[in-house]
Amino acid sequence: MTEAGTRGVYAASDPLTEQMEELQFVLGEGPCWEAFSLRRPVLVPDLGGVSPTRWPMYIPAVHDSGIRAVFSFPLQMGAMRLGVLDVFRKRTGSLTGEELADALAFAYVTMTALLDHHEEAATKGSGDVLADAGEHHAELFQAQGMVMVQLGVTIGEAMTRMRGYAFAHGRRLDDVARDVVARRLHFDRDLS
Template sequence: MDDRVTRIRTLIEGEPTSPGNRGSLLHRACTAAAHTLSASGAGISVMTEEGARGVYAASDPLTEHIEELQFVLGEGPCWDAFASRRPVLVPDLDGESPTRWPMYTPAVHDSGVRAVFSFPLQMGAVRLGVLDVFRKRAGSLTGEELVTALTFAEVTMTALLDQHEDAALNGLEDDLAETVEHRAELFQAQGMVMVQLGVPIGMASARLRAYAFAHGRRLDEVARDVVAGRLHFDRDRP
């Protein structure tokens, strides 16, 4: 495993737990990102091609409010980052054109935010949302901070997929034979998607898991549909 990824995961695991917080692991990821990047806050929003949109976790209540504003107003850096598949880096909101986010910019400015950096949560063609980092002072991220933020986005993407899969597995009967059968079917489905899309097995697995996440389905159900020919991953589908 990459040393940087290992370090970021260690930072996240070192954050105090918050049992009452939705998506406790991702809440810790936001808190760790805010601390590590000297930010006032960080938030994770889910945005998928299939229409799932909303704030999933935030480091603090104010940041959660700022994240939610993007969905209330229908504009903001997370929308641009998700659509462009590229980070949106705004080191000084005061220097932005007032026509870029005419409603969002004044609202976050009133909250004391002066800089925002948005990173799409993606793996190849798969996108699940955006990690937003906010600062109350203007200024660009350093080269090291930028790489660190991108690593936080990578770890968060994996955490979202893992969390969805774990929730699905916890709903299964605790039966070894059934579990083995599900795994065998999953491996077969991964191989089929790999051939359908012409991608490595790791990417095929990510596409399966992202589809399950976006549609609110269990991974084993999606795999079963692929194996049965009821679900096909078109090479041209984003």
């Protein structure tokens, strides 16, 4: 799913999962849609406990397939939305605190991989970057907004450019962001 309205299943771990994702697109309802539009996770530990009016077509269809719980995490950073990560379970029950933190971190890593156009990383994931995923200062997001305007690109592309710059110059992303906010670094002037 993207802001521009492009929708499709990007990657699925197995045929059943793929089928479940296709189902949501066909029906136009379900936790994935809700997570995207509300810009927050939608966690359903027991699909049997969901009011039938919430997703009238989705619930019976997904139940037939043996899925009992679903957890949807938006791949987002503020106003930038790249899609949704769905986790399905064949038994009911909440995610533990650790599983939840892992899922959120994995969603973050997937999002950054998509930003960097690393399709391989997006589908395989990477364990060592999970530890500090998502811990950024306000300057990073302020800089992202500034670079967006400097280059006349989307908010997502602005982050891609900043990450690319940090990588190319061997610098930490937060330091690059601080320079942008302090107006020591201008993506429109200094990089042309």
